[in-house]
Amino acid sequence: MTGERPLELLASRGSDLLVRVAGVACSDRELPRMAEKLAELVVRSARALTFCDVYVLDDEERVLEWRGAPVPLGEGEVGRVAAHGRARTHPDGRGAAIPVHGDGIVIAVVDVRSAGPCPPDDLALATALAGLFAPVLSSCRRLRTARERxxxxxxxxxxxxxxxxxxxxxxxxxxxxxxxxxxxxxxxxxxxxxxxxxxxxxxxxxxxxxxxxxxxxxxxxxxxxxxxxxPPVLDDLGLSAALATLAREAGNGSGAPGALDVTVTVEGELEDELPDHVQTALYRIAQEAVGNSLRHASATRVDLLLEHASDRVRLEVADDGAGFSMRDVLARGGRGRRPDSYGLRGMRERAELLGGRVAVTSRPGVGTTVEAVIPVPGRRP
CATH class of the missing domain: 1.10.287 (Helix Hairpins)
Known part of the structure; x- marks a missing residue:
């Protein structure tokens, strides 16, 4: 091993190595992809190392995760290194397990192997890279924890x-x-x-x-x-037919002059039927939006679009009514020209509870568009 600092040691290997290090450090901060990229970097940068695995501590700090079966702390070479925080040379002399310290604990272990006796300068290089990537792996673990939560x-x-x-x-x-x-x-x-x-x-x-x-x-x-x-119509006919029924009821099915013209368009198909709670949320949002067009917008036409994709469902309700000023309606404590802020809060809460969103666009004299996007459970992109 050498007494050089990590950056000095890496710089002594040439500028190409520093460029590769920077490229990996600035790449996507997703685990386990970052661990795989670090392992590839170690092997590619060393002279005699033929294999490298990076084990990352799980959020409960009980096991080390990698592409194989999880390794409990304290078990095997890698588990003991993680538990005690000290590097260990493999008994056959063909590599070592190197701890990566971060956040006051060992957050990962870099396990390297070579075909023959492992050169000391390669172990020094792996140790330097492990130290240099400690903040990166810490950041990846925090990001993973936040996303899992x-x-x-x-x-x-x-x-x-x-x-x-x-x-x-x-x-x-x-x-x-x-x-x-x-x-x-x-x-x-x-x-x-x-x-x-x-x-x-x-x-x-x-x-x-x-x-x-x-x-x-x-x-x-x-x-x-x-x-x-x-709504019984959801159980009896499903969401698409329920929206069609809503359209007929809103337009009174008369087609008389001055009656509200409501159309429904359905695009795309899903392999499986939408869960009941997703159908209900979309139906209620459509019901509220169409109701607003009837009660407040003086609209003559409302277009409903239900669009299915592999991982989400999109509902759009657009009218040609009077429109309104978004600033007036959404101003703190303000109710604008329509009562109860058009029910926007209720529509948004329904969508947000399911991990979705509702966006409303409107201008006076132009009409209003309500767009709801809700992810399909179990089909995240």
Missing amino acids: EHAAERFAERAVEAQEAERSRLSREIHDGIAQRLASLGFHLSAAERALPEHHPEGLAQIMMARRLCELAAAETRAAIGGLR
């Missing part, structure tokens, strides 16, 4: 939404099969009682008619509650 939060949100939608579906079914059926039966019996009641009992007839009206009102409220929990 982000993905864990997304998965938790997805599971929470799935559980919420499953409970809503259960309640919807129970209300439909229970209360709604009881009300329908009650209405039938009240109608029968009305027919059977003699005409000379006007007070009784009035009471029955009142009971029928109350029954019909309760039935209508029950249907609204079922639709609020989970």
Whole structure:
């Protein structure tokens, strides 16, 4: 081994090596790709080293990860180096395991081997590269941890939404099969009682008619509650058909002059059906956006586009209405010209809970476009 500092030792090998080092250090900070690039750099830069593996400590600091099976700390040459923080020459003299220190611990081990006795200058080179790349590997580990936490939060949100939608579906079914059926039966019996009641009992007839009206009102409220929990059309027909139904209802299906013209376009296909909670979120966003066009925009036309891709679903709702100033609507504490900031917060929260986003663009006199993009679970790019 030599007493030279890492950069001095690497510089003594020529400027080409420094260029390669800089290239690897500035490349993509993803593990395990960075570990593989470092291993390639060590072998390529040494004179007699024929093989190199870089083992990186996992986030729980229990095992070292590489392209093979994880190595527990303290087991084998590499595991003992990671546990004790000191380099170890392999018993056959054909290489060594070198610790990489960072964040106060051994974060990785560089394991090098040669065909014959390992030259000291090659071990010095591997040690220098290990020290030089310690901050890089530390950065990679922190980035990996942050992304895993982000993905864990997304998965938790997805599971929470799935559980919420499953409970809503259960309640919807129970209300439909229970209360709604009881009300329908009650209405039938009240109608029968009305027919059977003699005409000379006007007070009784009035009471029955009142009971029928109350029954019909309760039935209508029950249907609204079922639709609020989970739109039955989604279960019966799926998202594309549900959007088509929404379009017909918004336009009253009349085609009369002055009626709102709503069109639905579906592009692309998915191998598997979208999860229920994703369909519900997209339907609710479309429902809110179309409702805003009806209530506030004075629009004559609304175009819905549902676009399927391999890893995401995109919904776009565009109208030709009056539009609005984004600054006025989104200003802190401001509500702009429309109430409740057009329901933008609710639409965005639905998408963000599923790891997606909602973007709204509008200008006065130009119309409004709502775009929702939601990733398909299990199909991340």
